[in-house]
Amino acid sequence: MGKIQHGFAGEKLQIPIWFNNNKQVSHGILKLNFWKVKNNINVDLDNFSNPIYLPLDCPQRGRLKLPRVTLTSTFPLGLISCWTHLAFSSDIVVYPKPLASKVRLIDKQDSVHLNQADSSLKGHDDFDSLAPYKQGEPLYHVAWKQVAKGQGMISKQFSNQSGATGWLILASLNSHDLEHKLSELSFQVIELTRNNGVFGLDLGNLKITPSSGIEHQYACLKALALHTPYLEGVK
Incomplete structure (x- = not known):
């Protein structure tokens, strides 16, 4: 059996x-x-090329144990049939299905304080517009010239999506459905990685420190796939 890719x-x-x-x-x-599983793949031993791909459904997130593979051969005219079952030790990690959502990066100073500042994956390169300052936004987003003119706290908005930094925090999402929230985070992890974002992941009982790149993406997706709710009072 060849190398198995994880899926969603x-x-x-x-x-x-x-x-x-x-x-x-x-x-x-x-x-x-x-x-x-009734569906089978026919392999002509006189004419085939490696590898042979056998489809497998991934119904839900988590660890998926690879089922045994059945090999069956039938003598011409069906007079004799033989089969065997092959067991493989490979386990598959199934990530939550990505659900399109607004990327919420939180500027978190420590693991206790959470603020509800939104980030639409805004970077720090190309100035786009001005908007009312939201509590918790980085101070380097503040348009100090407008503040000096008495226009109040105004935040600079940037259109470049590269270089976004912050934390993705499970507890900050509004949905009451855990699977829905994990699917949103799955999408956001992928989007941030695609846009070279530097981000951490806080699931409450597990925290992955901020980083970037494809290996960081896989680590975060695996954490989302295997997440189980933390139960207060359970040791």
Whole structure:
């Protein structure tokens, strides 16, 4: 079996299976399917190329244990049939299905204080417009010239989405449905990584320090996939 890529809930993964076949000895059709799954793949042992991909449903987030693979061969005319079940130790991590949402990066000074400042993945390069200052926004966003003119606290808005920094915090999301919130964070992790954002992830019982890049994305997605709610009073 080849390297298995992790996937998202609701997707079909393509599981690669490799055959070491001596075409001078082995002939005929070999059927492959996951145990108790009716759909199968037919492999012509006289004409195939590695790897063979076997589709697998990922119904929900979390760890998905790879089912046994059934190999079946039938003698011509169906007089003789033989089969075997192969077990593989690989476990698959299924990430929450991304749900499009506004990216909420929070400027968090410590792990206790949460503010509700929004960030639409705004960077710090290209000035775009002015807007009323929101409590918790970084002070370097403040338009001090407007403040000096007595216009109140005004915040500079930037259109470049690269270089965004902050924290994604599970507790800051408005939905009461845990799976909905995890799906929103899954989308935001992907978007921030795509735009070179530097961000941390706070799930309450697990915190991943701010970083960037594809490995950081995978670490955050795995944390979302395996998250279980923290129960007060349970040790």
